[in-house]
Amino acid sequence: MASISSFRSASVVENTALIGESPAMREIRYLIQQVAPTSASVLITGPSGSGKEMVASSIHASSPRSQGRFIPVNCGAIPRDLLESELFGHEKGAFTGAVGQTCGRFEEADGGTLFLDEIGDMPFDMQVKLLRVLEDNIITRVGGRQSIHVDTRIISATHRDIHNAIEHKAFREDLFYRLAVFPIHLPSLADRSDDVPLLAEYFCDRLPENRKFCFSSDSLHYLSQYSWPGNIRELRNLIERTSILYPDQKVGVEQTQKLLNLAVSSQPAERDALWNLSSPSSEISSDRDLSLADDILEDDPDNESENLALFADFPIPGDAVKLKELVTELECRYITAALNSANNIVSDAARLLGLHRTTLIEKMNKYKISRS
């Protein structure tokens, strides 16, 4: 019997380009190789963007069912009224709008694999119906009477904590055991950071010739330390973004940080980490502050969460702040700065501040700010 340590990527799995040589990824390829030839139900868990659908399609592609269809269904994205007909099909006239007979996804995947993504979001009443089908492999179309036998392999996936859902009676325990005959858990990308350079190289290689670029070794080190809240999808998108902004260049760590900041600036933890990184002693250099703040404001001046990035590190002096006074001070400073930047043209300054012209004039009168 093959052991995990002796396992080398099976060529059939390599063909599906499941990239990664970390111990976790090797183990996942091993599990895929073992389960693919069977018809066992597989439940894939792991955070969003960690590759659950890719693993599901790898299992299908490596299985004897590979000549059949791989049909993905996002159970969380289909309105609950339509889910039953989507899965099991319907007969003509079964409900308003059912103008003809339609096959459901189970029938389409007959002889192949049905991938039930976001199974944790499936409504409770549908869970009962699904369980029944999994038990006897027989479906009945909505509005129909005929029992139709299907030979469909089920692979499901969720990013939710399914045990927690079971505890809270949001997910049926009996269905869980049906679906999770063979569970596979995908770790987050941060937990297999060894794979980051390989994945980055893989996505770079797939770029069109005129958009290729490379990361400096500092950048790659930075990317390996980064926490990747959006997992592999976030890395793929970063490569795409970088190739648009810096084609044919060697991309340094500052540029990489900015590119990540474009995507994560609404996430306080990441933002803080980014700001602190510019100074190892955790004191922030004022030049760096300004350049980042400029970028953030330039990107989307109306975006409240991005504006908040300006205050990511606001300390509380002593044990209290006089908030009203601080806010007044801040308003005065911004109004003065905006007037200076706009050469004292009030309507331009108002635009810079995202205010109506009359509101700015009211504030200037209130704070006795004149055009210098």
Ligand SMILES: Nc1ncnc2c1ncn2[C@@H]1O[C@H](COP(=O)(O)OP(=O)(O)OP(=O)(O)O)[C@@H](O)[C@H]1O
């Ligand atoms: N090991 C891998 N090698 C290469 N590309 C990968 C790998 N894992 C994931 N990807 C790529 O990352 C992206 C996200 O993967 P996928 O859609 O499979 O994630 P997911 O966990 O199903 O996400 P969600 O929970 O949001 O549905 C896809 O573009 C996929 O091709």
